[in-house]
Amino acid sequence: MPPSIMRKPELVCPAGSLPALKMAVDNGADTVYLGLKDATNARNFAGLNFDQNSASEGIRYAQSRGRQVLMAINTYAQAGEEKRWHQAVDMAAGLGVDAVIMADPGLLDYASKTHPQLRRHLSVQGSATNYEAINLYRDLFGISRAVLPRVLTLSQVEHVIAHTDVEIEVFGFGSLCVMVEGRCLLSSYATGESPNTAGVCSPAKAVRWVETPQGTEARLSGILIDQYGQDEPAGYPTLCKGRFEVNDETYYALEEPTSLNVLAALPELLRIGVAAIKVEGRQRSPAYVAEVTRTLRAAIDAAHVDPARFAPKPAWDAALGKVSEGQHVTLGAYLRPWK
Amino acid sequence: MFAELRPPKFLAELGPKLPQRPWSDALCASLEVARLTKQLDADFSFLEGRTLRIFIEDLGARATLRYVNGHFRPAAADIEADVSFRASTENYLKLLRRTEDPDTLFFQRKLRIEGDTELGLHLKNLLDSIEPPAWFSKLVA
Numbered sequence: 001m002p003p004s005i006m007r008k009p010e011l012v013c014p015a016g017s018l019p020a021l022k023m024a025v026d027n028g029a030d031t032v033y034l035g036l037k038d039a040t041n042a043r044n045f046a047g048l049n050f051d052q053n054s055a056s057e058g059i060r061y062a063q064s065r066g067r068q069v070l071m072a073i074n075t076y077a078q079a080g081e082e083k084r085w086h087q088a089v090d091m092a093a094g095l096g097v098d099a100v101i102m103a104d105p106g107l108l109d110y111a112s113k114t115h116p117q118l119r120r121h122l123s124v125q126g127s128a129t130n131y132e133a134i135n136l137y138r139d140l141f142g143i144s145r146a147v148l149p150r151v152l153t154l155s156q157v158e159h160v161i162a163h164t165d166v167e168i169e170v171f172g173f174g175s176l177c178v179m180v181e182g183r184c185l186l187s188s189y190a191t192g193e194s195p196n197t198a199g200v201c202s203p204a205k206a207v208r209w210v211e212t213p214q215g216t217e218a219r220l221s222g223i224l225i226d227q228y229g230q231d232e233p234a235g236y237p238t239l240c241k242g243r244f245e246v247n248d249e250t251y252y253a254l255e256e257p258t259s260l261n262v263l264a265a266l267p268e269l270l271r272i273g274v275a276a277i278k279v280e281g282r283q284r285s286p287a288y289v290a291e292v293t294r295t296l297r298a299a300i301d302a303a304h305v306d307p308a309r310f311a312p313k314p315a316w317d318a319a320l321g322k323v324s325e326g327q328h329v330t331l332g333a334y335l336r337p338w339k
Numbered sequence: 340m341f342a343e344l345r346p347p348k349f350l351a352e353l354g355p356k357l358p359q360r361p362w363s364d365a366l367c368a369s370l371e372v373a374r375l376t377k378q379l380d381a382d383f384s385f386l387e388g389r390t391l392r393i394f395i396e397d398l399g400a401r402a403t404l405r406y407v408n409g410h411f412r413p414a415a416a417d418i419e420a421d422v423s424f425r426a427s428t429e430n431y432l433k434l435l436r437r438t439e440d441p442d443t444l445f446f447q448r449k450l451r452i453e454g455d456t457e458l459g460l461h462l463k464n465l466l467d468s469i470e471p472p473a474w475f476s477k478l479v480a
Contacts, residue, residue, distance in 0.1 A: 017468035019437075046385070046457050047464030054468070204457035211453055234446055257446075285467045288440035323443045 008304045009269065010276040012070070012169065013293045016048045016283055021058040023290040025067050028297030032062055033070040033101060035199075035282065040088040041072045042125060043282040044199030055095055068098035072282075074123035075199045076104045086110055093118045101147065102126075103182060103196070108141035121169070122146040125196060127182030131163035138166050145169055145275060149181040154265060154334045158272040167275035172262045173292055174280020175325040176332060177201075178240045178255050186239045190220045202238045209237075218242070233257075235325050257326030263299050263316055265334050267307035288323050295319045346397050346428060354399015359416035362402040366393065370404075370411045378472050381465055384409070389458060392420035397427045422454035422462075435479045437471070 013029035015021035024032045035041025037049045050058060059069045071092040077085040085104070089111045092100045099119035102108050103126040111120055124147040128134050134146045145167035148157060161168050178184060184201075188194040191206040202220055210217040218226040218237045225242030228234050235241045235257025244253040262269065262277070269277065277300065279292050295316045303310045321329060373379035386406035393402045405414040426434075430449045433439035441463055444450035452459045 016464065019467060019470050045464060046461035047468070204460040207456040209451065209453055209456065211451065216448075216451065228448065231448055234448055284442050285437070285440040285463075287437050288443065291440075323440060325442070325446050 006270055006304065006307070007273055007275070009274050009300065010068075010169075011172075011293070011296055011300055012276050012278040013289060013296075014279055014282040014284070015058065015289065016043065016045075017286065018050070018054045018058050018061075019286040020282075020284075020289045021069075022061060023286045024293050025062050025065055027290050027293035029067060029293050031068040031070060031098070031276070032058070033072055033278075033282070034058065035072045035074075036088055036091070038084065038088075039078070039197075039199040040075055040085050042074050042123075042195045042199050042201075043072075044075075045204060045283055048283060052091060052095070055091075059095055059097060063096075063098075070099045070101050070121065071095075071097045072101040072123065073107065074101050074103045074125045076125075076196045077107055078197060082106070086114075089115065089118075099144070105137075105141070108137070108143070112141045116142075119144050122166075123182075124149050124171075125182040127180075129160075131160045134160065134164050134166050138164070147171075147278065150176065150260060151181075151333050153336055154268050154272065157269075157274070157334070161273050168273075169276035169278055170262075170269065170274050171260055171332075172269075172277035172279060172296060173320060174260055175236065176255075176258050176260050176330070177238070184240075190223055190225075190239055202236065207237045233327055256328065258328045258330050259320075259324035259326055260332045261317070261320050261324070261329040262331060262334060263296075263312035263320070265331055266299060266303035266312075267310050270303055270307055284323075291319055291323055348397075351397050351399045355401075357399070359401050359403070360413065362393075362395075362400045363404055363413035363416070366402040367404050367411045367413045374411075378475065379469065381469050383465070385461055386458075389421045389455075390414055390418065391458075391462070392423035393431075394423060394425040395428055395431065396425055397429075420454060422452065422456070422459040424459065425451040425453070432479055436476070 010030040012031045012033060013024035015024055015032045015034045021032050035043055035049050037051055062069045073088045085107055093115040099121050100111060101121045101123045103123040108120060111118060120141060120143045122128055122137050122143045127149055128146055129149055129151055137143045143166060147169045150171050157170060185194050187201040191203055193200055193203050195201050206221045208219045215227050215229045217224055220237055225239060240254045241257045243250050246253050281288060299316055383406060390405045401416055403414040403416050403420060404411050426449060430444055434441060441450055
Protein backbone atom coordinates (compact mmCIF):
# COMPACT_ATOMS: atom_id res chain seq x y z
CA MET A 1 0.00 0.00 0.00
CA PRO A 2 1.49 3.40 -0.86
CA PRO A 3 2.18 5.42 2.29
CA SER A 4 -0.12 8.24 1.22
CA ILE A 5 -3.25 6.14 1.59
CA MET A 6 -2.00 4.08 4.51
CA ARG A 7 -3.94 4.84 7.64
CA LYS A 8 -2.00 6.85 10.20
CA PRO A 9 -2.84 5.51 13.64
CA GLU A 10 -4.04 7.82 16.36
CA LEU A 11 -1.52 8.39 19.15
CA VAL A 12 -3.38 7.81 22.44
CA CYS A 13 -1.60 9.13 25.54
CA PRO A 14 -2.24 8.85 29.28
CA ALA A 15 -3.16 11.63 31.70
CA GLY A 16 -3.39 11.27 35.48
CA SER A 17 -3.67 15.02 36.01
CA LEU A 18 -4.50 18.22 34.17
CA PRO A 19 -0.83 19.20 33.68
CA ALA A 20 -0.17 15.71 32.23
CA LEU A 21 -3.12 16.11 29.84
CA LYS A 22 -1.78 19.46 28.65
CA MET A 23 1.69 17.92 28.17
CA ALA A 24 0.16 15.16 26.04
CA VAL A 25 -1.77 17.65 23.89
CA ASP A 26 1.16 20.08 23.59
CA ASN A 27 3.53 17.29 22.54
CA GLY A 28 1.35 15.87 19.79
CA ALA A 29 -1.11 13.33 21.18
CA ASP A 30 -4.15 12.89 18.95
CA THR A 31 -6.12 11.55 21.88
CA VAL A 32 -5.74 11.60 25.66
CA TYR A 33 -7.32 9.12 28.04
CA LEU A 34 -8.14 9.81 31.65
CA GLY A 35 -10.15 8.46 34.59
CA LEU A 36 -12.09 9.73 37.58
CA LYS A 37 -10.87 9.80 41.19
CA ASP A 38 -12.41 6.47 42.23
CA ALA A 39 -12.53 2.72 41.67
CA THR A 40 -14.28 3.11 38.30
CA ASN A 41 -10.92 3.06 36.53
CA ALA A 42 -7.86 0.84 36.68
CA ARG A 43 -5.43 3.48 38.00
CA ASN A 44 -7.20 4.28 41.25
CA PHE A 45 -4.34 5.84 43.23
CA ALA A 46 -4.62 8.49 45.96
CA GLY A 47 -4.40 12.00 44.55
CA LEU A 48 -4.37 10.84 40.94
CA ASN A 49 -7.01 11.42 38.26
CA PHE A 50 -9.78 13.90 37.58
CA ASP A 51 -12.86 15.33 39.24
CA GLN A 52 -15.68 16.91 37.27
CA ASN A 53 -14.01 20.36 37.15
CA SER A 54 -10.55 19.22 36.09
CA ALA A 55 -12.03 16.76 33.57
CA SER A 56 -14.16 19.52 32.11
CA GLU A 57 -11.17 21.85 31.82
CA GLY A 58 -9.05 19.08 30.28
CA ILE A 59 -11.69 18.19 27.73
CA ARG A 60 -12.03 21.85 26.76
CA TYR A 61 -8.24 22.18 26.44
CA ALA A 62 -7.94 19.11 24.19
CA GLN A 63 -11.05 19.51 22.07
CA SER A 64 -10.42 23.20 21.38
CA ARG A 65 -7.12 22.08 19.85
CA GLY A 66 -8.76 19.42 17.72
CA ARG A 67 -7.79 16.49 19.96
CA GLN A 68 -9.97 13.87 21.57
CA VAL A 69 -10.49 12.76 25.16
CA LEU A 70 -11.45 9.25 26.22
CA MET A 71 -12.62 8.34 29.70
CA ALA A 72 -11.60 4.97 31.11
CA ILE A 73 -14.40 3.41 33.16
CA ASN A 74 -12.72 0.07 32.79
CA THR A 75 -13.14 -1.76 36.08
CA TYR A 76 -15.95 -4.14 36.94
CA ALA A 77 -18.90 -2.71 38.89
CA GLN A 78 -18.81 -4.27 42.34
CA ALA A 79 -21.94 -5.89 43.73
CA GLY A 80 -24.24 -3.37 45.39
CA GLU A 81 -22.25 -0.39 44.07
CA GLU A 82 -23.36 -0.42 40.44
CA LYS A 83 -24.72 3.10 40.85
CA ARG A 84 -21.23 4.57 41.19
CA TRP A 85 -20.23 3.09 37.82
CA HIS A 86 -23.47 4.22 36.19
CA GLN A 87 -22.87 7.74 37.51
CA ALA A 88 -19.39 7.70 35.98
CA VAL A 89 -20.88 6.79 32.59
CA ASP A 90 -23.51 9.54 32.95
CA MET A 91 -20.79 12.02 33.88
CA ALA A 92 -18.69 11.04 30.86
CA ALA A 93 -21.68 11.61 28.58
CA GLY A 94 -22.49 14.91 30.25
CA LEU A 95 -18.91 16.14 29.98
CA GLY A 96 -18.83 15.38 26.26
CA VAL A 97 -15.91 12.96 26.10
CA ASP A 98 -15.26 11.49 22.66
CA ALA A 99 -15.61 7.91 23.92
CA VAL A 100 -15.66 5.76 27.04
CA ILE A 101 -13.31 2.80 27.51
CA MET A 102 -15.12 -0.04 29.26
CA ALA A 103 -14.74 -3.72 30.09
CA ASP A 104 -17.77 -4.79 32.13
CA PRO A 105 -20.51 -6.15 29.81
CA GLY A 106 -23.19 -4.93 32.22
CA LEU A 107 -21.82 -1.41 32.05
CA LEU A 108 -21.43 -1.55 28.28
CA ASP A 109 -25.09 -2.52 28.14
CA TYR A 110 -26.02 0.37 30.44
CA ALA A 111 -24.00 2.82 28.36
CA SER A 112 -25.36 1.62 25.02
CA LYS A 113 -28.97 1.86 26.23
CA THR A 114 -28.71 5.08 28.27
CA HIS A 115 -26.30 7.04 26.06
CA PRO A 116 -26.47 5.42 22.61
CA GLN A 117 -24.71 8.41 21.04
CA LEU A 118 -21.66 7.98 23.33
CA ARG A 119 -18.88 6.10 21.52
CA ARG A 120 -17.77 2.92 23.29
CA HIS A 121 -14.33 1.31 23.24
CA LEU A 122 -13.64 -2.12 24.67
CA SER A 123 -10.90 -1.83 27.29
CA VAL A 124 -7.84 -4.07 27.44
CA GLN A 125 -9.34 -5.21 30.75
CA GLY A 126 -12.11 -6.83 28.69
CA SER A 127 -9.40 -9.25 27.57
CA ALA A 128 -10.80 -9.89 24.09
CA THR A 129 -8.04 -11.48 22.03
CA ASN A 130 -9.92 -12.81 19.00
CA TYR A 131 -12.22 -11.31 16.40
CA GLU A 132 -15.17 -13.51 17.39
CA ALA A 133 -15.16 -11.97 20.87
CA ILE A 134 -14.71 -8.46 19.50
CA ASN A 135 -17.52 -8.90 16.96
CA LEU A 136 -19.78 -10.22 19.70
CA TYR A 137 -19.14 -7.07 21.78
CA ARG A 138 -19.92 -5.05 18.63
CA ASP A 139 -23.19 -6.90 17.99
CA LEU A 140 -24.30 -6.70 21.62
CA PHE A 141 -23.11 -3.23 22.66
CA GLY A 142 -22.10 -1.43 19.47
CA ILE A 143 -18.43 -0.95 20.34
CA SER A 144 -16.48 1.11 17.80
CA ARG A 145 -12.99 0.12 18.97
CA ALA A 146 -11.25 -2.63 20.93
CA VAL A 147 -7.93 -2.36 22.76
CA LEU A 148 -6.00 -5.60 22.34
CA PRO A 149 -4.24 -7.19 25.32
CA ARG A 150 -0.47 -7.44 24.90
CA VAL A 151 -0.51 -11.15 24.14
CA LEU A 152 -0.79 -11.35 20.35
CA THR A 153 1.89 -11.54 17.69
CA LEU A 154 1.81 -9.07 14.82
CA SER A 155 0.39 -11.71 12.49
CA GLN A 156 -2.33 -12.48 15.04
CA VAL A 157 -3.15 -8.75 15.33
CA GLU A 158 -3.32 -8.64 11.52
CA HIS A 159 -5.68 -11.62 11.51
CA VAL A 160 -7.99 -9.88 14.01
CA ILE A 161 -8.01 -6.65 11.97
CA ALA A 162 -8.83 -8.55 8.77
CA HIS A 163 -11.92 -10.11 10.32
CA THR A 164 -13.62 -7.21 12.03
CA ASP A 165 -14.84 -3.72 11.18
CA VAL A 166 -14.21 -2.68 14.80
CA GLU A 167 -11.18 -0.39 15.04
CA ILE A 168 -8.19 -2.01 16.71
CA GLU A 169 -5.98 -0.18 19.22
CA VAL A 170 -2.69 -1.69 20.39
CA PHE A 171 -0.16 -0.78 23.04
CA GLY A 172 2.97 0.99 21.83
CA PHE A 173 4.91 1.81 24.96
CA GLY A 174 4.90 1.30 28.72
CA SER A 175 5.43 -1.05 31.61
CA LEU A 176 4.53 -4.64 30.83
CA CYS A 177 2.64 -6.90 33.17
CA VAL A 178 2.31 -10.67 33.02
CA MET A 179 0.22 -10.51 29.86
CA VAL A 180 -3.05 -11.77 31.29
CA GLU A 181 -4.69 -8.36 31.25
CA GLY A 182 -8.22 -8.38 32.51
CA ARG A 183 -7.72 -11.77 34.10
CA CYS A 184 -5.01 -11.10 36.70
CA LEU A 185 -5.84 -11.53 40.38
CA LEU A 186 -2.29 -11.76 41.74
CA SER A 187 -2.60 -8.42 43.50
CA SER A 188 -5.77 -9.59 45.29
CA TYR A 189 -3.88 -12.62 46.52
CA ALA A 190 -1.58 -10.39 48.59
CA THR A 191 -3.68 -7.26 49.20
CA GLY A 192 -7.36 -8.11 48.65
CA GLU A 193 -7.53 -5.60 45.79
CA SER A 194 -6.78 -5.95 42.10
CA PRO A 195 -7.32 -3.89 38.93
CA ASN A 196 -10.70 -5.30 37.97
CA THR A 197 -12.20 -5.05 41.45
CA ALA A 198 -10.71 -1.96 43.07
CA GLY A 199 -9.00 -0.34 40.11
CA VAL A 200 -5.57 -0.84 41.56
CA CYS A 201 -2.72 -3.33 41.36
CA SER A 202 -0.59 -3.33 44.55
CA PRO A 203 -2.48 -0.52 46.34
CA ALA A 204 -0.02 1.94 47.88
CA LYS A 205 -1.43 1.35 51.35
CA ALA A 206 -0.13 -2.25 51.15
CA VAL A 207 3.35 -1.22 49.96
CA ARG A 208 6.31 -0.59 52.26
CA TRP A 209 9.92 0.06 51.33
CA VAL A 210 12.34 -0.58 54.15
CA GLU A 211 16.00 0.50 54.05
CA THR A 212 18.23 -2.19 55.57
CA PRO A 213 22.02 -2.70 55.55
CA GLN A 214 21.49 -5.35 52.83
CA GLY A 215 19.52 -2.96 50.64
CA THR A 216 15.95 -1.83 50.16
CA GLU A 217 13.23 -4.34 50.94
CA ALA A 218 9.97 -4.12 49.01
CA ARG A 219 7.08 -5.53 51.02
CA LEU A 220 3.48 -6.02 49.99
CA SER A 221 1.11 -6.52 52.94
CA GLY A 222 4.21 -7.50 54.89
CA ILE A 223 5.25 -10.13 52.33
CA LEU A 224 8.83 -9.64 51.17
CA ILE A 225 8.61 -9.54 47.36
CA ASP A 226 12.05 -8.19 46.47
CA GLN A 227 15.26 -6.74 47.85
CA TYR A 228 17.38 -4.28 45.89
CA GLY A 229 21.11 -3.77 46.42
CA GLN A 230 22.32 -0.17 46.84
CA ASP A 231 22.38 0.76 43.16
CA GLU A 232 20.30 -2.03 41.72
CA PRO A 233 17.36 -0.76 39.66
CA ALA A 234 13.88 -1.15 41.13
CA GLY A 235 10.50 -1.97 39.56
CA TYR A 236 6.92 -1.45 40.61
CA PRO A 237 6.16 -3.39 43.80
CA THR A 238 3.89 -6.01 42.24
CA LEU A 239 3.88 -9.72 42.99
CA CYS A 240 4.53 -10.60 39.34
CA LYS A 241 7.75 -8.55 39.30
CA GLY A 242 9.15 -9.84 42.60
CA ARG A 243 12.11 -12.14 43.07
CA PHE A 244 11.30 -15.33 44.91
CA GLU A 245 13.17 -18.30 46.23
CA VAL A 246 12.29 -21.35 44.16
CA ASN A 247 14.23 -24.59 44.67
CA ASP A 248 17.05 -22.77 46.51
CA GLU A 249 17.41 -20.20 43.76
CA THR A 250 16.21 -16.59 44.06
CA TYR A 251 15.09 -15.01 40.79
CA TYR A 252 12.25 -13.38 38.87
CA ALA A 253 10.01 -16.44 39.06
CA LEU A 254 7.15 -14.81 37.12
CA GLU A 255 8.62 -11.98 35.07
CA GLU A 256 11.38 -9.42 35.15
CA PRO A 257 10.35 -5.73 35.17
CA THR A 258 10.32 -4.85 31.48
CA SER A 259 8.88 -2.19 29.23
CA LEU A 260 7.25 -2.56 25.85
CA ASN A 261 8.66 -0.43 23.02
CA VAL A 262 7.17 -0.98 19.55
CA LEU A 263 9.18 1.61 17.60
CA ALA A 264 10.91 -1.11 15.54
CA ALA A 265 7.53 -2.61 14.56
CA LEU A 266 5.82 0.68 13.57
CA PRO A 267 5.91 0.09 9.78
CA GLU A 268 4.26 -3.31 10.30
CA LEU A 269 1.61 -1.86 12.64
CA LEU A 270 0.82 0.78 10.02
CA ARG A 271 0.71 -1.77 7.21
CA ILE A 272 -1.75 -4.06 8.98
CA GLY A 273 -4.00 -1.08 9.72
CA VAL A 274 -4.11 -0.53 13.48
CA ALA A 275 -6.39 2.40 14.24
CA ALA A 276 -4.56 3.63 17.31
CA ILE A 277 -1.36 3.19 19.30
CA LYS A 278 -1.62 3.58 23.04
CA VAL A 279 0.88 4.66 25.66
CA GLU A 280 0.62 3.13 29.15
CA GLY A 281 1.10 5.20 32.29
CA ARG A 282 -1.67 7.31 33.79
CA GLN A 283 0.15 6.89 37.12
CA ARG A 284 3.23 8.67 35.74
CA SER A 285 4.05 12.38 36.01
CA PRO A 286 3.74 15.12 33.36
CA ALA A 287 7.48 14.79 32.57
CA TYR A 288 7.01 11.18 31.44
CA VAL A 289 3.93 12.02 29.38
CA ALA A 290 5.79 14.84 27.60
CA GLU A 291 8.85 12.72 26.81
CA VAL A 292 6.98 9.65 25.57
CA THR A 293 4.36 11.59 23.60
CA ARG A 294 7.00 13.71 21.84
CA THR A 295 9.02 10.61 20.93
CA LEU A 296 6.13 8.52 19.63
CA ARG A 297 4.72 11.49 17.70
CA ALA A 298 8.01 11.85 15.82
CA ALA A 299 8.34 8.11 15.24
CA ILE A 300 4.78 7.53 13.99
CA ASP A 301 5.03 10.54 11.64
CA ALA A 302 8.35 9.26 10.25
CA ALA A 303 7.03 5.73 9.79
CA HIS A 304 3.99 7.06 7.97
CA VAL A 305 5.98 9.24 5.58
CA ASP A 306 8.43 6.53 4.57
CA PRO A 307 7.72 3.11 6.10
CA ALA A 308 10.16 1.28 3.82
CA ARG A 309 13.15 3.23 5.05
CA PHE A 310 11.99 3.72 8.61
CA ALA A 311 14.36 2.84 11.43
CA PRO A 312 14.01 4.00 15.04
CA LYS A 313 16.45 6.83 15.78
CA PRO A 314 18.86 6.06 18.62
CA ALA A 315 17.69 9.26 20.34
CA TRP A 316 14.11 7.94 20.40
CA ASP A 317 15.13 4.64 21.94
CA ALA A 318 17.31 6.49 24.45
CA ALA A 319 14.44 8.80 25.45
CA LEU A 320 12.07 5.87 25.94
CA GLY A 321 14.74 3.74 27.60
CA LYS A 322 15.37 6.42 30.21
CA VAL A 323 11.80 6.46 31.49
CA SER A 324 11.31 2.71 31.23
CA GLU A 325 10.66 0.36 34.09
CA GLY A 326 13.28 -2.38 34.16
CA GLN A 327 16.57 -2.81 32.35
CA HIS A 328 15.00 -4.20 29.22
CA VAL A 329 12.73 -2.95 26.52
CA THR A 330 11.06 -5.51 24.36
CA LEU A 331 8.72 -5.91 21.42
CA GLY A 332 6.76 -8.14 23.78
CA ALA A 333 4.49 -10.67 22.13
CA TYR A 334 4.46 -8.82 18.80
CA LEU A 335 7.53 -10.56 17.46
CA ARG A 336 7.62 -13.82 19.38
CA PRO A 337 8.23 -16.68 16.97
CA TRP A 338 6.02 -19.19 18.80
CA LYS A 339 2.21 -19.11 18.91
CA MET B 340 19.51 29.73 38.58
CA PHE B 341 20.56 26.45 40.23
CA ALA B 342 21.36 24.70 36.96
CA GLU B 343 24.56 22.99 38.04
CA LEU B 344 24.16 22.80 41.77
CA ARG B 345 26.41 19.97 42.96
CA PRO B 346 27.40 20.59 46.58
CA PRO B 347 30.95 19.72 47.66
CA LYS B 348 31.23 16.14 48.89
CA PHE B 349 32.27 16.98 52.46
CA LEU B 350 28.81 18.41 53.07
CA ALA B 351 27.22 14.97 53.05
CA GLU B 352 29.47 14.11 56.03
CA LEU B 353 29.33 17.44 57.79
CA GLY B 354 25.69 18.29 57.11
CA PRO B 355 24.05 15.77 59.45
CA LYS B 356 26.11 17.17 62.35
CA LEU B 357 24.71 20.66 61.82
CA PRO B 358 21.40 21.85 63.25
CA GLN B 359 18.52 20.65 61.05
CA ARG B 360 15.94 23.11 62.25
CA PRO B 361 16.78 25.86 59.68
CA TRP B 362 15.94 23.46 56.83
CA SER B 363 12.55 22.69 58.35
CA ASP B 364 11.88 26.37 59.07
CA ALA B 365 12.82 27.40 55.53
CA LEU B 366 10.73 24.72 53.86
CA CYS B 367 7.68 25.44 56.03
CA ALA B 368 7.97 29.18 55.46
CA SER B 369 8.21 28.69 51.69
CA LEU B 370 5.19 26.39 51.63
CA GLU B 371 3.11 28.72 53.77
CA VAL B 372 4.01 31.79 51.68
CA ALA B 373 3.19 29.86 48.50
CA ARG B 374 -0.19 28.93 49.94
CA LEU B 375 -0.95 32.43 51.22
CA THR B 376 -0.27 33.85 47.78
CA LYS B 377 -2.45 31.15 46.17
CA GLN B 378 0.53 29.67 44.33
CA LEU B 379 -0.01 26.31 45.94
CA ASP B 380 -3.75 26.06 45.74
CA ALA B 381 -4.57 22.49 46.70
CA ASP B 382 -6.33 20.48 49.35
CA PHE B 383 -3.67 19.21 51.75
CA SER B 384 -6.19 18.02 54.36
CA PHE B 385 -5.12 14.37 53.88
CA LEU B 386 -1.83 15.42 55.55
CA GLU B 387 -3.55 16.60 58.75
CA GLY B 388 -1.57 15.44 61.78
CA ARG B 389 1.05 13.69 59.63
CA THR B 390 4.78 14.23 59.63
CA LEU B 391 6.94 14.36 56.49
CA ARG B 392 10.70 14.29 56.20
CA ILE B 393 12.81 15.32 53.21
CA PHE B 394 16.42 14.06 53.19
CA ILE B 395 18.75 15.99 50.89
CA GLU B 396 21.53 13.45 50.87
CA ASP B 397 24.41 15.42 49.37
CA LEU B 398 23.80 18.32 51.78
CA GLY B 399 23.39 16.01 54.73
CA ALA B 400 20.20 17.94 55.39
CA ARG B 401 16.83 16.84 56.60
CA ALA B 402 13.74 18.96 56.79
CA THR B 403 10.93 17.68 58.97
CA LEU B 404 7.48 19.12 58.90
CA ARG B 405 4.10 18.43 60.26
CA TYR B 406 0.76 19.53 58.89
CA VAL B 407 -1.33 20.81 61.81
CA ASN B 408 -4.69 22.58 61.67
CA GLY B 409 -4.26 23.29 58.01
CA HIS B 410 -0.70 24.66 58.22
CA PHE B 411 2.80 23.36 57.62
CA ARG B 412 4.86 23.57 60.83
CA PRO B 413 8.51 22.70 61.43
CA ALA B 414 8.98 19.57 63.53
CA ALA B 415 11.89 18.11 65.47
CA ALA B 416 14.52 16.39 63.36
CA ASP B 417 14.59 13.29 65.56
CA ILE B 418 10.91 12.38 65.72
CA GLU B 419 9.62 9.53 63.64
CA ALA B 420 8.12 10.69 60.34
CA ASP B 421 5.08 9.09 58.71
CA VAL B 422 6.81 9.20 55.35
CA SER B 423 10.26 10.26 54.23
CA PHE B 424 11.83 11.01 50.87
CA ARG B 425 15.52 10.72 50.04
CA ALA B 426 17.27 12.18 46.99
CA SER B 427 20.14 14.48 46.03
CA THR B 428 19.88 18.22 45.38
CA GLU B 429 20.27 17.58 41.67
CA ASN B 430 17.39 15.11 41.56
CA TYR B 431 15.06 17.22 43.71
CA LEU B 432 15.69 20.07 41.29
CA LYS B 433 14.85 17.82 38.33
CA LEU B 434 11.56 17.02 40.02
CA LEU B 435 10.85 20.69 40.76
CA ARG B 436 11.61 21.59 37.15
CA ARG B 437 9.43 18.69 36.06
CA THR B 438 12.12 17.46 33.71
CA GLU B 439 12.20 14.08 35.41
CA ASP B 440 9.40 11.79 36.45
CA PRO B 441 9.54 10.51 40.06
CA ASP B 442 8.84 6.92 38.95
CA THR B 443 11.89 7.11 36.65
CA LEU B 444 14.06 8.29 39.56
CA PHE B 445 12.55 5.56 41.72
CA PHE B 446 13.36 2.85 39.15
CA GLN B 447 16.94 4.20 39.05
CA ARG B 448 17.11 4.25 42.87
CA LYS B 449 17.72 8.01 42.87
CA LEU B 450 14.55 8.68 44.85
CA ARG B 451 13.59 6.59 47.86
CA ILE B 452 10.42 6.58 49.91
CA GLU B 453 10.13 5.07 53.35
CA GLY B 454 7.13 4.82 55.63
CA ASP B 455 3.52 5.31 54.55
CA THR B 456 3.75 4.77 50.79
CA GLU B 457 0.17 5.84 50.17
CA LEU B 458 0.75 9.16 51.92
CA GLY B 459 3.87 9.72 49.81
CA LEU B 460 2.10 8.77 46.59
CA HIS B 461 -0.85 11.01 47.42
CA LEU B 462 1.52 13.94 47.96
CA LYS B 463 3.36 13.22 44.72
CA ASN B 464 0.12 13.01 42.75
CA LEU B 465 -1.20 16.18 44.37
CA LEU B 466 1.96 18.11 43.45
CA ASP B 467 1.74 16.76 39.90
CA SER B 468 -1.80 18.09 39.59
CA ILE B 469 -0.75 21.68 40.38
CA GLU B 470 0.52 23.87 37.60
CA PRO B 471 3.65 25.62 38.79
CA PRO B 472 3.52 29.42 38.48
CA ALA B 473 5.84 30.93 35.87
CA TRP B 474 8.09 32.64 38.44
CA PHE B 475 8.71 29.31 40.11
CA SER B 476 9.67 27.60 36.86
CA LYS B 477 12.11 30.44 36.20
CA LEU B 478 13.56 30.22 39.68
CA VAL B 479 14.47 26.54 39.40
CA ALA B 480 15.37 26.65 35.70
